[in-house]
Amino acid sequence: MHTKTFVRFKHTFLMAEKTTHIKPTESELEILQVLWQHGPNTVRFVNDELSKSKETGYTTTLKLMQIMHEKGMVNRDESGRSHIYSAAITETATQKQLLDRFLDTAFRGSALKLVMQALGNKKTSQQDLNEIRNLLDNLKKEEK
Amino acid sequence: MHTKTFVRFKHTFLMAEKTTHIKPTESELEILQVLWQHGPNTVRFVNDELSKSKETGYTTTLKLMQIMHEKGMVNRDESGRSHIYSAAITETATQKQLLDRFLDTAFRGSALKLVMQALGNKKTSQQDLNEIRNLLDNLKKEEK
C-alpha cells in the first residue's frame, strides 16, 4: 500500500511519498533473513536454509518468494534457469519499521520499557553491555 | 493452546501450567492494551477506546473479546447484564513472550542490535537514559 502524509518543513508543506508500510508477514521475514544473511540466492537455497529449522515444502517457499517479488520486496534475476532472488529492502530499514510498530503495539511506545525488558530478560554479554554504554555516552554528549 | 513444562525448584520438580504460547494477534493485543491500561471494563468501553484511533464496529470488538475469552486470554464477570472483561495474562509476561519472538524474527536474536536501534531511532528522554544506565550498572555488579 501507499500512504501520503503531510510533513511540516520550515514554512512550507510538502507531500511526502511514504514508502512506509512494508509489512512483511512472519514467513516473508524468515525468507528475508536468509537473503540478508547469505546474499542473493535461489529458491532452492532459501528453502534448504528454512528446512533446517522447520518443515517447509519447496513450492510453498517458491510461491511466497514470487508473491514477495510482486510486492517489490525482493528483486530477481531471471537470466538463468533458476532465478536469483535478492532483498529489495535493507535489513536495518525493515528493522526500524518493525520496531516502531512493535514498540507501539506491545510496549505502548515506551522504548525504555522495551530496552529494560530486552536487557533484563536475556543474559547479554559483557561486551554488548559495554557497547550500549558507549551509545549512551554518545547520546548524552550530543544533546549539549 | 496450553503446554505443560517441568520447572526445577530447590530439590523438587513441579508441574507448571505454562501459559506459554499466548500469541495474541494484533487486534487482540490492542484490546489487551485497553484492559491493561484502564482495568476491567465492558465491551462498550473497549470499543469506544479503540474507536479513538481507528474504525471499529461494536460487534467486531465483541466477537474478538468472546474469542479471547474462549482462549483464556481474558476473564469475564457475567453477573451483570454487560459483562466485565479483564486481562487474564499480565502485561509484562506478554511483553516478554512477544519480545523473545520479535527478537528472533526481526533481529535474529541480537538484543544488542535491537536496543541500539530502539535508542538510536527514537529520541529517548534524559531520564530514561539514566534509568538504563542504572540498569547496566546493576547488571555489571551482578556478575562478579
Added chain:
DNA sequence: ATGTTTATACGAAAAATTTCGTAAATAAAA
C-alpha cells in the same frame, strides 16, 4: 404496556496468509 435502546450469542462472509498439487519447460543423465 409498548416501543426504543443496548447487550450477548453466533454463524458466516470477507480478507489475509500459508500450503500444496499439477502442468509445462528446461536441463541433466543414462
Added chain:
DNA sequence: TTTTATTTACGAAATTTTTCGTATAAACAT
C-alpha cells in the same frame, strides 16, 4: 534419443484473522 530431475507458473485448497448481520433478551423510557 529417452528418461529423470529440477525449475517456474499458477490455481486453488486450507488456515487464520477480522468483520459483519441478524436473532434474542434485558433494561429503560414514555
